[in-house]
Amino acid sequence: MKALQIVSYGEIKDSLVFNELSKPAVQSNDVLIEVKAAAINPIDKSIILGNLQGMLPIPLPSTSAYDVSGIVLEKGDGVSNFEIGDLVYSRVPQEQMGTLAEYVAVDSAAVSKKPGNISFEEAASIPLAGLTAFQSLEAAGIKKDDRVLIHAGSGGVGSLAIQYAKAQGAFVYTTTSTTNLAWVKALGADRVIDYKTEDYMSIAKDVDIVFDTLGQNYSLESFEVVKQGGIVISVVGPLDEASAKMLGMSDYKLPEALAKASSDRKADYKFILMHPNGAHLNEIKSLIEDEKIKPIIDKVYPFSESVEAFTHLATGRAKGKIVVKVS
Amino acid sequence: MLIDPSNSHCQFIIGDSEPFFIRLYSLTVLLKSPHQELEDLIKKIKTRLILSPEAEEFLYSISKEKxxxxxxxxxxxxxxxxxxxxxSAGCLRSYCTDxxxxxxxxxxxxxxxxxxxxIAIHTDELATLTVECLTESKVIEFNAKELDGIHSLFPEFEPYQRHNLERHVVSLHRRILNQLQLSAADRYDLFxxxxxxxxxxxxxxxxxxxLGITQQSLSRIRAEKVRK
Structure with a gap:
């Protein structure tokens, strides 16, 4: 089978090569998916550039990308929840990374039937960003009438988080730049803040939840807008101690400034490590089928132009997800 | 082919007549478990034709309640x-994935x-459609080939099957014409x-x-109906 592989760390153009590989072997709990579409995410770019070598040691060469939609072609003996021919989507587990290929074997626990009302390309755009948004807001205990600030509403995670928060009945503030105001508003956000012309901290005050998708100074600033007893959820800021422990860093301490801000404000800080989960994807499937969540796609590339897809991702200018149509 | 005579929207097509091999079904009949749903169906069939005990037993032998x-x-x-x-109960749908x-x-x-x-049954091709339950459902599952061949064993079924086929053609033609001629709002009203x-x-x-429309269009049609 044809697969786009990372052969070295460094510049995108020098690091990615199409290789001919054998079909992956199916373990007892795996399904073999004939890949129809794969989506690429910022993490895929970071892996190629070699920025995550410490956290995610990946043997080279490795096939790139985690998001996939396709058709179940084979299944292991232990798989009872899928049948051959099922249309599915998944964020594949780390050890099965490699969706930019004609076939991928995936642990069935990370797989869900795909939403029936959207295309393969749209379905592939959902898993990683959708699970991140879903698991973060669930960890924050989001409920009806909560006031939530979601940073970067036009991003892959932010745009899905807005829709998920609205589906839960929350009041949503979000930040974006002037050019994205209209379409971010159309996602359902109640108050879209133009960070170029407005001060978000004077508009979103005393919110129940801050969803930090930006990191850097935004993680710390979150404690100035969250209410006492509220919670700051981050997917890019400093690790919290629980996540650090899961990554094997048992003596890790939360940065002092952040720990102080959290304790002064009496508001929790949680870092979310997105984990693949078929059951969560199945819940997202229902929300998509009921049109509570719509996929947002920037551009679909043919498989042969996968490298261009990464170059486009690297510009950071995409509005929505970048998808590769594999077959 | 069988259908509830009281139902005007029959969903049946009869295939080309195929060689049918008589099988031994008495053992299955002897072993039969309670078949409440099938008994009800047979009652309905009996309002349309005279059903011999053998034909009735044959129906038991080729079906299973689920x-x-x-x-x-x-x-x-x-x-x-x-x-x-x-x-017998519930709601199912057949759909084709493009x-x-x-x-x-x-x-x-x-x-x-x-x-x-x-399509699959009468052309011996693989399924074009998926059939799924939208709610918890009760069905009687029949072996399609054997049910199709029932008229060669029990000729009284033939006019009955023909009648049902005709009604099915009518219903399909209506669906096609509605799709071609009616506006989306009218199709939804009719539905x-x-x-x-x-x-x-x-x-x-x-x-x-x-209805062959987008979900947004359906929402719009519904909203307009509320305003009217």
């Missing part, structure tokens, strides 16, 4: 189709309707009139994909 969970799939696109289903992965609903089936993939029970059991996207 209770199904919501979401359960009876026929899967791309696989071999052997059975046809009479719905090359982009989007679902197009062909039919819904509720109590007293039949559902299967008749509500014809199948109010189905609307209660289905989700927006099932109905939109049956």
């Amino acid at each position: 209770t199904l969970r919501k979401g359960e799939v009876l026929i899967r696109q791309g696989q071999v189709v052997k059975n046809t289903f009479f719905v 090359k982009n992965g989007k679902e197009n609903t062909l039919l819904f089936a509720i109590k007293d309707w039949w559902i299967s993939d008749y 509500l009139k014809q199948y109010p029970e189905i609307e209660q059991n289905t989700r927006n996207f099932h109905i939109a994909s049956y």
Whole structure:
């Protein structure tokens, strides 16, 4: 089978090569998916550039990308929840990374039937960003009438988080730049803040939840807008101690400034490590089928132009997800 | 082919007559478990024709009653189709997935309707359709080939099957013409009139994909109806 592989760390153009590989072997709990579409995410770019070598040691060469939609072609003996021919989507587990290929074997626990009302390309755009948004807001205990600030509403995670928060009945503030105001508003956000012309901290005050998708100074600033007893959820800021422990860093301490801000404000800080989960994807499937969540796609590339897809991702200018149509 | 005579929206196609081999079914009859749903169906059939005890036993021998969970799939696109289903309770739908992965609903089936993939059954091709339960459902599963060949064993079925086929053709022609001639809003009105029970059991996207419109259009049509 044809697969786009990372052969070295460094510049995108020098690091990615199409290789001919054998079909992956199916373990007892795996399904073999004939890949129809794969989506690429910022993490895929970071892996190629070699920025995550410490956290995610990946043997080279490795096939790139985690998001996939396709058709179940084979299944292991232990798989009872899928049948051959099922249309599915998944964020594949780390050890099965490699969706930019004609076939991928995936642990069935990370797989869900795909939403029936959207295309393969749209379905592939959902898993990683959708699970991140879903698991973060669930960890924050989001409920009806909560006031939530979601940073970067036009991003892959932010745009899905807005829709998920609205589906839960929350009041949503979000930040974006002037050019994205209209379409971010159309996602359902109640108050879209133009960070170029407005001060978000004077508009979103005393919110129940801050969803930090930006990191850097935004993680710390979150404690100035969250209410006492509220919670700051981050997917890019400093690790919290629980996540650090899961990554094997048992003596890790939360940065002092952040720990102080959290304790002064009496508001929790949680870092979310997105984990693949078929059951969560199945819940997202229902929300998509009921049109509570719509996929947002920037551009679909043919498989042969996968490298261009990464170059486009690297510009950071995409509005929505970048998808590769594999077959 | 069998159908509830009281049902005006029959869902049946009869295939070309095929060689039919008589099988030994007495053992199956002896072993039969309570078949409440099938008994009810047979009662309905008996209002249309005189059914011999042998024919009745034959029906027992080729059928099986099943209770199904919501979401359960009876026929899967791309696989071999052997059975046809009479719905005793619940709501099912048949749909075809296009090359982009989007679902197009062909039919819904509720109590007293039949559902299967008749293209697959009558052309010996793999399934074009998927048949799934939208609610918890009860069905009687029949071996499609044997049910099809029933008239060669019991000729009294023949005019009955022909009648049902004719009605099915009428219903399909209406569906095609409605699709060609009526506006989306009129098609939705007609759907509500014809199948109010189905609307209660289905989700927006099932109905939109049956009417051949987007979910946004369906929402718009509904909103306009409320305003009227």
